[in-house]
Amino acid sequence: MDSASEKLFQDKVDQDIRIEPKDWMPEAYRKTLIRQISQHAHSEIVGMLPEANWITRAPSLRRKATLIAKVQDEAGHGLYLYSAAETLGISRDEMISQLHSGKAKYSSIFNYPTLTWADMGAIGWLVDGAAIMNQVPLCRASYGPYARAMVRICKEESFHQRQGFEILLVLSRGSEAQRRMCQDAIDRWWWPSVMMFGPNDDASPHTAQSMQWKIKRFTNDELRQKFVDVCAEQVKLLGMRLPDAELRWNEERQHYDFGSIDWEEFWNVVNSNGPCNRQRLAVRVKAHEDGAWVREAAVAHAEKKIQYGKTA
Amino acid sequence: MEKQHNWPLWEIFIRSKQGLDHKHVGSLHAADAAMAIENARDVYTRRMEGVSIWVVESKYIHASNPDDAAAFYDPANDKVYRHPTFYDLPDELKHM
Numbered sequence: 076m077d078s079a080s081e082k083l084f085q086d087k088v089d090q091d092i093r094i095e096p097k098d099w100m101p102e103a104y105r106k107t108l109i110r111q112i113s114q115h116a117h118s119e120i121v122g123m124l125p126e127a128n129w130i131t132r133a134p135s136l137r138r139k140a141t142l143i144a145k146v147q148d149e150a151g152h153g154l155y156l157y158s159a160a161e162t163l164g165i166s167r168d169e170m171i172s173q174l175h176s177g178k179a180k181y182s183s184i185f186n187y188p189t190l191t192w193a194d195m196g197a198i199g200w201l202v203d204g205a206a207i208m209n210q211v212p213l214c215r216a217s218y219g220p221y222a223r224a225m226v227r228i229c230k231e232e233s234f235h236q237r238q239g240f241e242i243l244l245v246l247s248r249g250s251e252a253q254r255r256m257c258q259d260a261i262d263r264w265w266w267p268s269v270m271m272f273g274p275n276d277d278a279s280p281h282t283a284q285s286m287q288w289k290i291k292r293f294t295n296d297e298l299r300q301k302f303v304d305v306c307a308e309q310v311k312l313l314g315m316r317l318p319d320a321e322l323r324w325n326e327e328r329q330h331y332d333f334g335s336i337d338w339e340e341f342w343n344v345v346n347s348n349g350p351c352n353r354q355r356l357a358v359r360v361k362a363h364e365d366g367a368w369v370r371e372a373a374v375a376h377a378e379k380k381i382q383y384g385k386t387a
Numbered sequence: 388m389e390k391q392h393n394w395p396l397w398e399i400f401i402r403s404k405q406g407l408d409h410k411h412v413g414s415l416h417a418a419d420a421a422m423a424i425e426n427a428r429d430v431y432t433r434r435m436e437g438v439s440i441w442v443v444e445s446k447y448i449h450a451s452n453p454d455d456a457a458a459f460y461d462p463a464n465d466k467v468y469r470h471p472t473f474y475d476l477p478d479e480l481k482h483m
Contacts, residue, residue, distance in 0.1 A: 095453065097450065097452070097453045098453050099454070144433075147429075147433065148433065151429070151430050151433065154415060154430050155413060155430075158413050158414045158415060159413075161396070161414070166393075167416060168393065220413075223413075224413070227413075231433075231434075370394070370418075373394070373418035373419075373422060374394065374418050376418065376419070377418040377419035377422075380419065
């Protein structure tokens with residue numbers, strides 16, 4: 076029975092027929108998706124923290140309104156994804172406790188500090204740019220609720236990247252100090268952004284299975300190359316440079332060659348030893364705990380209303 | 388104490404503009420219907436995606452079983468004569 080179901084399942088995936096929550100699916104597909112979607116949801120939620128730090132210090136009302144809207148979008152993206160993951164049979168509480176206990180990971184990029192205003196620009200351009208590169212193909216992921224969440228997210232993400240590039244563009248046309256600040260942010264965010272695509276393909280053993288299931292549509296290295304190619308051109312508009320001495324156009328490959336990644340740094344940050352891992356989780360846990368009374372009060376209020384026979 | 392926090396799940400339906408149907412857009416947690424509507428506004432209509440919101444607690448949604456889909460929809464499968472293009476009519480026939 077199981078192998079027949081499995082064949083039926085893979086046939087549907089091969090024909091690009093979406094899998095929906097109540098359809099039969101292999102246990103490993105369910106587990107992998109729960110991990111992938113919840114990890115993405117956690118990244119959106121933790122991703123609010125480095126930027127929220129700058130809301131009160133944004134240089135103008137326009138920038139402040141924009142940054143609030145962006146952070147609010149990220150909360151929304153986290154919620155779309157948590158809901159998608161819940162359709163696979165995991166509860167919201169379970170996911171949140173996995174995040175808080177450190178069992179679940181989130182994108183390592185958010186474990187780097189945001190030191191200057193220019194970091195808001197670099198995050199929008201590079202970090203959101205890398206995220207978009209990853210996410211656009213997932214709009215065609217085989218799991219329906221996930222694909223639909225990604226469509227919604229990608230529509231909104233484009234504003235994030237454009238506002239980031241605009242911040243850098245303004246700085247790049249500013250004073251000498253502003254130009255230095257712009258270059259410094261690019262220098263610090265470039266390599267962590269390149270690392271966002273994950274280990275090299277030969278060190279990524281689950282890629283083949285995930286691609287067969289269509290919950291991953293391009294390999295890490297394919298996406299990374301695409302990202303480097305795009306950014307190497309875009310940086311020229313800023314009159315800045317990417318911090319990679321080996322970056323150069325390869326006429327034969329029709330791609331940019333680039334330097335090697337510091338994988339030791341990558342694994343260090345993944346394994347909780349990045350500059351801000353502890354701080355991010357501590358802030359996240361505190362926010363959750365501080366909000367406990369609100370959640371309790373809301374439930375008490377809802378119960379009381381039912382008791383008095385009123386609805387909504 | 389923690390178990391008290393479990394807000395129920397709500398399915399959200401949004402009418403994107405007057406004249407169109409409400410369409411399912413996703414789900415969220417809320418303590419009651421009023422909060423579900425407010426949360427739905429913040430989560431699903433940040434860019435004017437809606438002019439009307441319905442919320443239904445997920446436990447009240449009953450769904451057909453995908454495993455039965457083949458048999459369940461079978462009655463409609465062999466009735467092409469329900470479609471206007473089934474009928475052979477001369478090209479000269481106008482306005483039909």
